[in-house]
Amino acid sequence: MHSLISDSISLQIGALQNMQHQLTPTQSEALTTLIRHQTGQIIFAGIGKSGHIAKKIASSIKSLGINATYLHASEAMHGDIGPLNHHDLAFLISNSGETTEILALQSQLKHRHIPIVTLTRNHSNSVAMQADLNLIAGSSIEADPHNILPTSSTTCALVMGDAITIAIANYHAFSKNIFAHNHPHGNLGLHALKPIKTQLKSVPIIDIATPLQQVLSQLLCGHQGCVLVGSQQQLQGLITEGDLNRAISHNPEHWQHIPAKEIMSANPVTLDDSHTVHDAEQLMQQHNINTIVIVYHNNTQHISGVYTRIYRKKI
Known part of the structure; x- marks a missing residue:
């Protein structure tokens, strides 16, 4: 059992290292440019486990005092896409890059001229090829013995999402004080703002x-x-x-x-x-x-x- 647990951790570390090696300075600069030009909402969308990752990232960005939202890819096709416009910036998470709901949402976002950043496991999938910027943020090798459980792929998506959050925080001159103000009932907020x-x-x-x-x-x-x-x-x-x-x-x-x-x-x-x-x-x-x-x-x-x-x- 120890070997199984240790191996699963090693596989996920390997996936993260591979993701890091594939991130280029040009991609980072392109991401910074998209963040700089965004004046509306920052949208994160996904389905299944990727949806949970998208929800977490959107929540983190909200804590910066920045207008961010999680969009369920299926619900978006039933009205939730209504308020979105070209001032927004969308991040779509799909490990395979072939998820039907994500492809349908991507098509609608493109019709509204909303810039799209995709987080997938390679650059050759359908979602990635239609994006303004695709970031490798997934893995073809999961950490379970059957290679089917979303493990390495979701870990990569989460880590890349956190890196994006930090890039957004840096651009908006985020501070610990802002975070505390936005968490008045959290441990940090309760204590950091005390006289x-x-x-x-x-x-x-x-x-x-x-x-x-x-x-x-x-x-x-x-x-x-x-x-x-x-x-x-x-x-x-x-x-x-x-x-x-x-x-x-x-x-x-x-x-x-x-x-x-x-x-x-x-x-x-x-x-x-x-x-x-x-x-x-x-x-x-x-x-x-x-x-x-x-x-x-x-x-x-x-x-x-x-x-x-x-x-x-x-x-």
Whole structure:
């Protein structure tokens, strides 16, 4: 059984690698051009398992705040094609490229002068040959022993669909903040847009002359991974566990008496408390740090607290 499972994974990885190798810079540029010219809806259509993939991709694009829809190829022939026009951009998914419903839908889309991108397993099928752009996004070899279950083919379609989603996101200058706004009840939305001041804990504040032996004691008592240097009204520096560990390793015999001012970061990264958790996360990523000192928006020297990756894990 292990061999069967492992082999199925290997077959799907192989299908993805083959798909990647067949994607050319010219195709990527053509896709970018079609995305740039689209001003209406972005449509994804499929039948069966391909339909499920199309529905997922359309849903992902919606989360970008972009007008996208899933179109059932059969239902389209019974009225759902009505609102579509030449401002739209359609993506049709069919592994074989010979699916009757997809061919019928493609014909109707062409009559409406709607640009069409197809996702199929080769460039020689009927759907691909009538498309404005065909992308290899399927496989002739499925991952089951009988080569009949939609596995490698749907994996390829999903991965290519996600790549298309990323290309669309990039063109529309998508951001994590937009995603959070569009997911107000999701985990990201619930937390990323919270005011940063609601996520803070107080940390010990020490004097610049405090010896490191006492700094260690404060770090152990605070359990926040850092201490601040100065006063509540006057931020002078920050000492993290990493700072203290480095000081001890460099001065193993005399570290206890070194004053805090000699190892503190005199200009720690700060953020005022009018910002959100998302803002803090972006700033931490930008500076490659684990701790941000939060100050009051009307007094950037007055300490409100700290936001660290320790807190993020608790959110």
